[in-house]
Amino acid sequence: MTKSGKLQVIASRIARCKECKAGKSGLPVPGEGNPDADIVFLGEAPGKNEAATGRPFIGRSGQLLRKHIREAGLTEEDVYITSPVKYLPDRGTPTKQDIRHGKIHLSEQLAVINPKIIVLLGATAVYAMLERTEPIMKSHGTIIKEGERTYFITLHPAAVIRFPKYAPLMRQDFEKLASLIS
Numbered sequence: 001m002t003k004s005g006k007l008q009v010i011a012s013r014i015a016r017c018k019e020c021k022a023g024k025s026g027l028p029v030p031g032e033g034n035p036d037a038d039i040v041f042l043g044e045a046p047g048k049n050e051a052a053t054g055r056p057f058i059g060r061s062g063q064l065l066r067k068h069i070r071e072a073g074l075t076e077e078d079v080y081i082t083s084p085v086k087y088l089p090d091r092g093t094p095t096k097q098d099i100r101h102g103k104i105h106l107s108e109q110l111a112v113i114n115p116k117i118i119v120l121l122g123a124t125a126v127y128a129m130l131e132r133t134e135p136i137m138k139s140h141g142t143i144i145k146e147g148e149r150t151y152f153i154t155l156h157p158a159a160v161i162r163f164p165k166y167a168p169l170m171r172q173d174f175e176k177l178a179s180l181i182s
Contacts, residue, residue, distance in 0.1 A: 003035035006112045010105060014086045019101050024087035026051020031082025031109060039074065039181065040115040041065065042106075044124035044156060045085035045094045056081045061157040065121070068157075068170065072178040080113055082106065084128035099128050118149060119177065122156030141173045143180065152177055 001009075011030035014020055020028065029046040032055060041057075049059035057065050066076060084102040085094040094102070106128065110118070120126045126134040129151060130144070136155055144151040154173035160166045 003112050007031075007035055007109060010108050010112070014105050017086075017105070020086050020105070023091065023095075023098070024085075024089050026088040027054035028086050029054055029056050029083065029088075030086055030105070031056055031080060033080035033082075034077055035080070035113055037078060037080040037113055038116040039078070039119060040080045040082065040110065040113060040117075041069070041119045041121060042125040042129065043081075043083040043121045044158075045083050045098070046088045048088065051088035056083060057157075060161055064157040064160060064170075068174040071171075072174045073182065080109075080115065082109060084124065094124060096127070099124060103128050116150060117152055117177075117181065119152045119154060121154060122159060125156075126151075126153060137169075140169055141176055152180065 011028070014030050015028045026046065029050045043057060046056065047059050047061065050056055056062070069076060069079060084106045085098050086102055086105060089098060118129060120129060123133065123136050126132070126136070130146065134153065136153065139153050140155050142153045144153065155166055155170050157170070160170050
């Protein structure tokens with residue numbers, strides 16, 4: 001089976017998963033992009049736009065993320081974009097239990113894609129992959145190697161939209177990411 005086929009099987013499991021849906025609404029948002037991507041961008045959970053369409057990062061945060069991806073010299077077709085939590089949480093922020101459960105499906109996806117770098121967009125992504133909390137304002141721009149994986153920490157685009165003074169930090173992080181991948 002192709003990588004695309006394997007990712008589709010995982011997406012079907014997500015769509016049927018009762019635990020993924022508990023306390024959440026909308027369509028499943030398994031992720032999208034290149035199944036052979038060298039870089040995966042990992043967010044938090046779908047927002048309202050994403051839950052309505054089943055596509056990740058298509059709202060204001062997504063527009064900002066996709067702009068930075070292009071400025072880093074990549075195209076959306078080069079990367080894979082997803083989140084550990086695959087449905088819109090009814091309470092806004094996903095719980096640690098939501099994140100830990102979502103990591104089951106996420107780990108399967110990452111095993112198929114096998115990226116060289118996973119870009120962790122904010123604290124939820126860091127918790128999902130590194131199983132610890134990390135002060136993002138101190139650790140953004142950091143490269144972490146754990147086991148076979150390389151992680152790059154940056155701010156979640158929603159934080160930059162909410163606090164525009166952080167925009168230069170995210171821009172610097174993506175410049176560093178661009179030099180890392182070239």
